[in-house]
Amino acid sequence: MNKYIEKFINKSFNKTSNKNKKNINKYNRKISTNLQTNIAYIKKEFGNSHDIIYREINIGSKICVPAIVISINGLVNLSVLDFDILKRVMHEDIKLKEDFLEYIKKSIITMTDIKNIDNMDKVFEAILSGESVMLIDGYSIAFELDTRGWEDRGISEPINGSVVRGPREGFSETLLLNTALLRRRIKTPKLMFDLINCGEFTKTDIVIAYIKGIANDKIVKEVKERINKINIDGILDSGYIEQLIEDEPISLFPTIGNTERPDQAAGKLLEGRIVILVDGSPIALTVPYLFVENIQVTEDYYTRPFYATFTRIIRILSIIIVVFLPGFYISAQTYNQEMLPTHLFITMAASKEGVPFPAFIEILIMSILFEVLKEAGIRMPKQIGQALSIVGALVLGQAAVEAGFVSNPAVMITALTGIATFVIYSLNDSITILRFIFMILAAVGGLFGMLVGTIFLLLHLVSIRSFGAPYMSPFGPRNAKDMKDSIIRAPLWMMTSRSQIISKNKKKPSDRSIDTNR
Incomplete structure (x- = not known):
């Protein structure tokens, strides 16, 4: 019996070997x-x-x-x-x-x-x-x-992340043009571009950009290993790479950043981060990515620190408004009326008179209607989309109030949360879903339900990591040196060190260049 088994195994092995040799x-x-x-x-x-x-x-x-x-x-x-x-x-x-x-x-x-x-x-x-x-x-x-010479879109102002003060250049779909835009801003031989080919059929070129001596070598190695492990038919956009190498694929929050702006990507490189460029995509990916980067924009560093700090506080308030305001309204109307001042409660009760739906249903209807209008405005041609969004919001909102389906406060809260969503566009997907989750929690358990949801949300945020970096840094764990560029944007001459958890070289080469005491 053993001889037959051995003969069968050897025969099978030879077939496999011959097949592999043919391949x-x-x-x-x-x-x-x-x-x-x-x-x-x-x-x-x-x-x-x-x-x-x-x-x-x-x-x-x-x-x-x-x-x-x-x-x-x-x-x-x-x-x-x-x-x-x-x-x-x-x-x-x-x-x-x-x-x-x-x-x-x-x-x-x-x-x-x-x-x-x-x-x-x-x-x-x-x-x-x-x-x-x-x-x-x-x-x-x-x-x-090398005779490559196809038609491309060229350099134009990016649609996302527009600024009042700052460069108007944006990445294009051509990989060589994107690397040239970074090379033009960072003139050092330490700026490395490592090429990786990915996709069985598309053979898409992917460039990993980093500054040698500033970027953490372990993170660079990890990024390369994750991309090399990708086994897929094709890569059509950088969004494929983002979903296939991120740390928390089930989380609502992005652990990989993206940008269309070369100046923003160059700033990330100087901080010690890695930029991933994909041929055919104008969106560059940046890793590691922290939560605090959602309230930071490139224009913060081109303006004076006082106004930059003020706008960051506005962005944080916008996140709070989007996530918690609809749920708080539902809770105050359903369970926790004592949380509202008497005159405000009477005014809101009067406006809700004749409305057949509870607070949760009317907020849910208006929120879904707003999302429908937003999606239609994005997908339609630009001129038609703008008109559709404005006219649809005005006509349908006014008609819903006059028909008695919803109350005026519900329309106002929906409009306010919708506008606040666009202030933090990088978190648009996350906070939109969170808004509906907290609405359900408020409808079920009032403020207590929202409190439980907030605790789980904070626990989830502090447990996330992006390529080894704590997602909520520098708040948790707290890092005093990195707090200079968090909610408060300190003057540039005070920011003499790079991120303590991301960069390999923590100290910047120089501090303040101008002597104001002269």
Whole structure:
């Protein structure tokens, strides 16, 4: 019996090994020295795709060595392909030498970026990335030529995070343009761009940007490991990466930041954070991400500290209004009438006279109606969406009050919470859901229910981590040095240290540069 089992295992192992060898041969096929064999294999893999350009040429006006240049129409700069490659190799008086490939590479082709490749898998990867590949008869080495030149949106002002004072540049969908925007702001060789390829079919380029010596090496390593572990068909936007590498995928709160602004991304890099850029997406990701960053905007650092501190307090009040105000209204109307002053309670009771629904139902109806109008305004064309939002809110709100479905205080509270939601746009998703949760808690248990919900919310927030960093830092755990840039924004000359839990290099190179006592 043991002999039969051993024979079966060996047979199965041999089958598996042969299968693996076939797969290895399929995906690691070397370039043949026979040009026609290579062309036949490439055409077989691409099929009859009409956008693939096969330009067969003869290298040299006299020696006439057969070759082919393969590229994708629409992804390459045809003028560069014509004048820097084809015209040079076809019409020059090229001599056949022992180091023929090096001679072509260094003396004939005037391209800036040329790489040698010896693998068919790399040939397909280069062509599909917008580069051109030159195969020469008699050689098992091909040239990868950087001829990328597709149309892009260019640099424009970002839609999200607009500022009154500050740069008007925003990231685009082109990865090289985004890295150039960061490089233009941070002129140091310590700014690193590490490239990772992700997605089985899309082969999306992902750049991990960080400043060596400031960013924590352990966090950089962790980011790379998480991205390398991603096994997915394709990456179409940076939102895919955000969901696949975040620490708390079930939490309502984001543990990875995002921005469209190069100046904001550069500021994060200088603080010791890591920026993740995805080809095809204008949204950059930043890690680690703390809760306090939701109340910080780039314009805070371009204005005087007093006004910046005031606006941060306004943002915190907006979060409190969105999350707790509808629930407090429901609680005060249903269970805790003694919490309201007598005159206010009488006024609210008078306005609610004739309304057939309890406070929870009328707030729920108005909140859902507001979300419907907001979603319609976002998805509709810009001009129609703005008109729809304004007219819909005015007409439907007034009609609902006159018809007696809801009271005036319910409309006012819904409008106030809706406007406050846009003040903290980075937390729009989280606080919108929390608003409905606290409305339900208030309807069930009044202020006691809201208190229990608040306790669980705070416990959840202090338990979250973003790539090893406590989410509620510098409040929990408390860090006095980091408090200079939290609710209160201290003057720039006082912020002489970086984050104590994120950055590797805590001390900034200089403090105040101007002597005011002079």
